[in-house]
Amino acid sequence: MDAALERRRTARDRILDTAAELFYREGIRAVGIDVIIARSGVAKMSLYRNFESKDDLVRAYLERNAVLHQAWWDRVVARCPGDPKAQLKGLFVSLGHWIAHPQFQGCPFTNAAAELRDPANPARAVALAQKRAMRDRLRALAAAAGADDPDRLAGQLHVLMEGAYATGPAMGPDGESGAVASASAVLIDAACGAES
Amino acid sequence: MDAALERRRTARDRILDTAAELFYREGIRAVGIDVIIARSGVAKMSLYRNFESKDDLVRAYLERNAVLHQAWWDRVVARCPGDPKAQLKGLFVSLGHWIAHPQFQGCPFTNAAAELRDPANPARAVALAQKRAMRDRLRALAAAAGADDPDRLAGQLHVLMEGAYATGPAMGPDGESGAVASASAVLIDAACGAES
DNA sequence: ACAATGATACAGATCGGTCTCTACCATCGG
DNA sequence: CCGATGGTAGAGACCGATCTGTATCATTGT
Numbered sequence: 445m446d447a448a449l450e451r452r453r454t455a456r457d458r459i460l461d462t463a464a465e466l467f468y469r470e471g472i473r474a475v476g477i478d479v480i481i482a483r484s485g486v487a488k489m490s491l492y493r494n495f496e497s498k499d500d501l502v503r504a505y506l507e508r509n510a511v512l513h514q515a516w517w518d519r520v521v522a523r524c525p526g527d528p529k530a531q532l533k534g535l536f537v538s539l540g541h542w543i544a545h546p547q548f549q550g551c552p553f554t555n556a557a558a559e560l561r562d563p564a565n566p567a568r569a570v571a572l573a574q575k576r577a578m579r580d581r582l583r584a585l586a587a588a589a590g591a592d593d594p595d596r597l598a599g600q601l602h603v604l605m606e607g608a609y610a611t612g613p614a615m616g617p618d619g620e621s622g623a624v625a626s627a628s629a630v631l632i633d634a635a636c637g638a639e640s
Numbered sequence: 641m642d643a644a645l646e647r648r649r650t651a652r653d654r655i656l657d658t659a660a661e662l663f664y665r666e667g668i669r670a671v672g673i674d675v676i677i678a679r680s681g682v683a684k685m686s687l688y689r690n691f692e693s694k695d696d697l698v699r700a701y702l703e704r705n706a707v708l709h710q711a712w713w714d715r716v717v718a719r720c721p722g723d724p725k726a727q728l729k730g731l732f733v734s735l736g737h738w739i740a741h742p743q744f745q746g747c748p749f750t751n752a753a754a755e756l757r758d759p760a761n762p763a764r765a766v767a768l769a770q771k772r773a774m775r776d777r778l779r780a781l782a783a784a785a786g787a788d789d790p791d792r793l794a795g796q797l798h799v800l801m802e803g804a805y806a807t808g809p810a811m812g813p814d815g816e817s818g819a820v821a822s823a824s825a826v827l828i829d830a831a832c833g834a835e836s
Numbered sequence: 837a838c839a840a841t842g843a844t845a846c847a848g849a850t851c852g853g854t855c856t857c858t859a860c861c862a863t864c865g866g
Numbered sequence: 867c868c869g870a871t872g873g874t875a876g877a878g879a880c881c882g883a884t885c886t887g888t889a890t891c892a893t894t895g896t
Contacts, residue, residue, distance in 0.1 A: 455874080455875070469757075470757050471754070471755065471756075471757045473669045473670075473755070474669075474757060474758075476850075476851060476852080477851080477852060477853080478850085478851085478852090485876085486875080486876075487875060487876040487877065487878090488853085488854090488876090488877085488878085489854085489855085489856095489875080489876085489877095490874080490875055490876075492852095492853070492854080493874085493875085497852080497853080498851095498852065498853090549757075550753075550754060551806075554750075554754070554806050554810075555754045557746075557809060557810060558667070558746060558750070558751040558754035558755060559667065559669070559754060559755055560667075561665075561666050561667045561670060561745075571810075572810050575807075575810035575811065576810070576811070579811070596818075596819065596822060599816045599818065599819030599823075600816075600819045600822065600823035600826075602803075602807060602816060602819070603800060603803035603804055603807050603816050603819050603820055603823060604799060604800060604803055604823065605803065606802070606803040606806035606807045606810075607798075607799035607800055607801065607802040607803025607804070607806065608799055608803070609806065610747075610750050610802035610803065610805065610806045611771075611798060611799050611802045613753060614750075614753060614767075614768050614771035614772070614802075615771065615772070615775070620795045620796075620798060620799050622792070622795065623792065623795030623796045623798070623799050624799055626792060626796060627795075627796035627799060627800065627827055630796075630826060630827055630830045631823055631826055631827070634826045634830065651840085651841075672884075672885060672886080673885075673886060673887080674884085674885080674886095681842090682841085682842080683841060683842045683843065683844090684842095684843090684844090684887085684888090685841080685842085685843095685888085685889085686840085686841060686842075688886095688887065688888080689840090689841090693886080693887080694885095694886065694887090837896100838895105838896090839894105839895095839896095840893100840894085840895090841892105841893080841894080841895100842891100842892085842893070842894090843890100843891085843892080843893095844889100844890085844891085844892100845888105845889085845890080845891105846887105846888080846889080846890095847886105847887085847888075847889095848885100848886090848887090848888105849884105849885080849886085849887105850883105850884085850885075850886100851882100851883080851884070851885085852881105852882100852883090852884105853880105853881085853882095853883105854879105854880080854881075854882105855878100855879085855880075855881095856877105856878090856879085856880100857876105857877085857878095857879105858875100858876085858877085859874105859875085859876080859877100860873105860874085860875080860876095861872105861873090861874085861875105862871105862872095862873090862874105863870105863871085863872085863873105864869105864870090864871085864872105865868100865869095865870085865871100866867100866868085866869090866870100
């Protein structure tokens with residue numbers, strides 16, 4: 445029964461798990477269908493019964509990652525309820541830890557956008573939408589924190605956040621983790637008035 | 641003679657020009673050798689006589705871009721001789737203009753690093769070296785500007801710079817150009833003391 | 837005549853995607 | 867309790883397209 449349940453659970457999920465790991469670690473274009481098939485122990489037709497195409501699988505991978513990222517965001521924000529300024533700073537502290545992780549390979553969405561340039565690719569649309577959503581959430585927090593110009597602060601923090609993602613793979617685990625947190629603090633304090 | 645010189649000049653250079661444009665606009669892995677051949681009006685063997693492989697062509701493309709980027713940096717810095725603080729700010733103002741260009745497609749080195757994950761790829765090494773060189777130059781300017789902690793300011797500005805590159809393609813021409821310049825000013829002033 | 841280049845065919849590998857066939861398992865009618 | 871049925875999955879051959887890279891031969895400018 446256990447094996448049966450495992451089987452029923454799997455197929456699609458096993459494909460998605462394997463694809464997510466490979467896409468993130470080795471790149472989307474570098475990972476072929478055959479490798480995903482082999483590593484997930486799944487028949488090729490099972491993949492094409494659950495996903496229309498490789499592009500569709502990539503789209504599903506990014507959409508699931510967007511949900512996970514959203515969950516991370518909510519988790520961090522929930523640690524400082526009612527204190528938007530601390531919530532903002534907490535995001536960047538947590539981000540600084542993440543990019544120092546030895547297996548960190550950059551932002552999945554930025555990577556996908558770099559690999560998939562075709563504007564008509566739905567996976568690319570998911571990646572870009574995620575960026576805009578991030579910016580919107582930053583803007584909401586900046587406004588809640590009482591920034592003089594919430595839109596400006598959101599823009600600054602958005603650039604900083606993207607930079608943290610981009611700097612990670614280039615500078616390695618001893619990279620700019622501290623710089624991310626400290627820069628965000630400087631920008632947030634400057635935009636909200638120095639009083640805590 | 642002119643045509644002959646043109647011919648002699650070309651071959652390698654025409655290949656490199658065409659490859660640079662295509663690699664940057666459409667991505668490295670998305671552009672095949674055949675397209676480069678056709679668009680540059682060159683025989684396939686002329687490419688393989690001038691470059692060992694496609695990877696070698698990519699490496700040459702990135703190395704030339706590194707030289708061009710260095711030249712841009714020097715040009716901007718030369719506009720404010722003897723004023724490192726203004727030089728730093730000028731870099732980010734200029735960067736803000738660049739990422740607003742409609743044909744901006746992100747940082748060629750970041751894109752290359754995202755597309756070429758194999759650590760043994762020499763083109764990837766060129767891309768990562770460029771990042772480190774940028775950070776070193778930022779550190780030198782930060783020290784010259786009298787920052788309290790030059791290494792810290794360099795790290796912050798480095799993240800900001802990478803973020804500017806990464807945000808461009810996602811947010812479009814009406815993106816965060818202003819945020820880049822303003823954020824850099826806040827960080828620089830905070831690190832050097834407010835007095836100009 | 838000679839060196840460099842263009843044109844083209846080709847080789848070998850790999851890619852995404854389709855097809856066929858078999859095996860399993862859950863359900864349901866008797 | 868038992869046997870037929872249908873849906874899901876694994877295994878692997880196969881296809882056409884495309885990719886990098888090589889070999890061959892004609893052309894051209896000096």
